[in-house]
Amino acid sequence: MNVLVTGANGFVGCHLVQALVERGHRVIAAVRRDDVALPAGIAGVRTIGDIGPATDWTGMVEGIDAVVHLAARVHVMRETDPDPSSRFRQVNVLGTACLARAAAQAGVRHLVYLSSVKVHGETSPEGLPFTEAMTPAPEDTYGWSKWEAEQALAGIASETGLGLTVFRPPLVYGPGVRANFGRLVEMVRRGIPLPFGAVRNRRSLVYVGNLTDAIASSLLSTEAIGQTFLISDGAPLSTAELIRSIARAMHRKPRLLAIPPALLRLAGIVTGKRAETSRLLGDLAVDDSRLRSRLGWQPPYDLEEGLAATVPATHRRSRRMHRI
Template structure:
């Protein structure tokens, strides 16, 4: 039986790779994006324009004839940049609309975020058993979207990815990558806090599994690489990917914080100084096998992108 999947947000960082990957797996793909020229053009791929999610959307034309759907489209995490109402409309209400419209599909996979569950750091390992406690409008809008999906009557799987990294991504942690490209010694050698990241390849394999696994039906899963990485090891891996030695100094965390503040990077410090460890054992328990180790993935990312490769949740 022919399988056809709608992918929204198909022209974005994740969507472009997912479109090509699913087409290679044998899916017929309807790829809906804002920039259709950025969507891969190949056999099995049908490109389509993504409607303006800031307004109510009639999803029926895009869903016609599809058996599955992956909803990636939404606003990224950008604190203080947009009114709460915009996040609520695009990241929640539009998700509820597509979920309701997709009731005839075999599965809707919704890409939420770990920020629907936790803030910037956590004093314990995060699992699906934790009560969701989002700390900003981005996380709250993602959690609201999850509730709409759950109540839509559509067969679904919800994924909460950790930090996603890979070539060509832009994001808040790009400042670390920029620093890694400089020849100067960096004062991060003493930052041994651990944070979970997620290789793009690992996320794509998780989405592929979520589309068809009977064990994934009606479930919510955290998604992260198997092992977290310290900030010191993260920066070292970045420099190794650029063909350089780590060249890190051990400096007290307070001094590093003051240095970051002097460059107006207080928010970046908050995103890298705390621990944020995600346990994706539930997803691995139904057969997900992340193939990329974080340190290897970071090295390859930097080699491919020249230092612009990660975004924080």
């Protein structure tokens, strides 16, 4: 297939492009800037600049069979934009709708959209994982922009006949991961005592190799058309279990302190880090049985394999940064 991948130089994008090339697809990479490194084997690179309602996609979608739309304004921990809600909407909602309309007009058959579990909210009900049938309840501007984009895409698909598949991943990890997961790996590597030994929450993760495999599988399946899928590696695990698994991948002993979660929540409030603390202590589990049953999909990598690939790569990058 001729596949256009937006955000092709991002964390997920680089892994997806490589996976698609290995499967024999002809991949066109759409990137924001022309000074980025991309995996070998791609058929072409298109520079799109900033994404918004006026982006001209015409020349990029001609002759394309499928589009995988990964490019987005992502969740920002330290927001500096004076009007973040408007900025999220310009890129994630109006920019996505602009691409979908151009794709439909050019005869593209299938658009795969990478949304987020944040469409459902920040915390799953206790003992009850999120399912696709649950009413969306985003809690921040990023989550709302993803949900509005999904609704805009559904409307365009209904009007034009464009095939649409939506993925809502939880935290994605893998070689090159940064943000909170990368910081957690670094703290375990440095042997910093972590106060999560008494935490018994349930959180789902997905290895980037599993996510890209599912996206690639959906491109070849008519069963994926018109569907929204949650995805994960499998059974959720607690923050303490995750730390132990990361330590095993490093052949280290985890340094976990059994501090009561109530005290950790209080500390989060006092230090102004309530949101970060809630993510480490709360549940965010997903049920991905729809994806597995409808597409017959099984994750090709388990948690241990995913962490084994992630931790050495993250460790090497961390050491380079320290040398610099």
